[in-house]
Amino acid sequence: MIKKNICLLFLILSFLSVELNSCATKAASAQEYYALGMAYYDLGKFEEAEKWLNRARQTDRTMTASTYNLGRIAYETQRYEDAAKYFEAVLKKDKDNVLALKAAAYSRIKTGDIETAEKHYERLLSLVPESADDGYNHSLVLFALERYGKAEAILEKYPIGLQENKDIMLLYARCQAKLKKVEAIDSFSAYLGVNSDAKARYEYAQVLEDNILYARAIEEYRKALTEISATAVNPNKNEIRFALARTLIVADGDNAEGLTELQTAVNDGFNNIPEVEKILTLKINAANKTNIQNIINNMKKSAAEQ
Numbered sequence: 001m002i003k004k005n006i007c008l009l010f011l012i013l014s015f016l017s018v019e020l021n022s023c024a025t026k027a028a029s030a031q032e033y034y035a036l037g038m039a040y041y042d043l044g045k046f047e048e049a050e051k052w053l054n055r056a057r058q059t060d061r062t063m064t065a066s067t068y069n070l071g072r073i074a075y076e077t078q079r080y081e082d083a084a085k086y087f088e089a090v091l092k093k094d095k096d097n098v099l100a101l102k103a104a105a106y107s108r109i110k111t112g113d114i115e116t117a118e119k120h121y122e123r124l125l126s127l128v129p130e131s132a133d134d135g136y137n138h139s140l141v142l143f144a145l146e147r148y149g150k151a152e153a154i155l156e157k158y159p160i161g162l163q164e165n166k167d168i169m170l171l172y173a174r175c176q177a178k179l180k181k182v183e184a185i186d187s188f189s190a191y192l193g194v195n196s197d198a199k200a201r202y203e204y205a206q207v208l209e210d211n212i213l214y215a216r217a218i219e220e221y222r223k224a225l226t227e228i229s230a231t232a233v234n235p236n237k238n239e240i241r242f243a244l245a246r247t248l249i250v251a252d253g254d255n256a257e258g259l260t261e262l263q264t265a266v267n268d269g270f271n272n273i274p275e276v277e278k279i280l281t282l283k284i285n286a287a288n289k290t291n292i293q294n295i296i297n298n299m300k301k302s303a304a305e306q
Contacts, residue, residue: 033053084104091104114145199234214251248261249282250282253287
């Protein structure tokens, strides 16, 4: 930091010798403005940096480095719409600028313009197809757009990542789960074999349940219950307990454990009545239907009293 401050002081003094010297015959160049702006940027003095980079940009409109770094400042100060516009201004002059494409994509994700972010990533990967990180980010955007098949196809281009990168492994499993592919079972299993993740285990149990592998689903739901923290959300503990109850009721209707788990989930705060009502549409015995209907009636009564 001391070295940076000394460099900044030297730049300022050098610049002032040009600005204040009455004998000077020309104004400071865009490059000098740029250097001063970047010195302030390196010190985290974004307001000052922005002022000098804007001067550089006005002095020389062809100087895309100033525009790019103004985008960086806007991003750092959470002005994401401004950041995106700066980066996209660079792309208008240089459509193959990899750094600007990546930065524009990040910024558009922040503004919620996922469609534009996806276009930036598509262009980026056409230029650097070997980048697993960019491939993952592109797939993440596609996942948000519910284009699960395309996201899965992109991830499959990175076989090493699918074996070693935990983020790629998990996103791949989630894409397959959304596509209702049985292969999601193996993908989740591979991920959980080397990672501890209660949310992923819950999703894995759901895939097992959907594929009528009830015994394995029950085992995974129980593991998820032991792994999930008390403050976790999406899912919380009661959501996992409810899923366990549902699977137990369908898998073994003569066992009272499922109803006990369901009542415990409700007592502890599970209040999603439509999800409980869905159990009535599944293949369960008449006695369980009656008991579940009673639980639903009590849930509705409690909701009405609140």
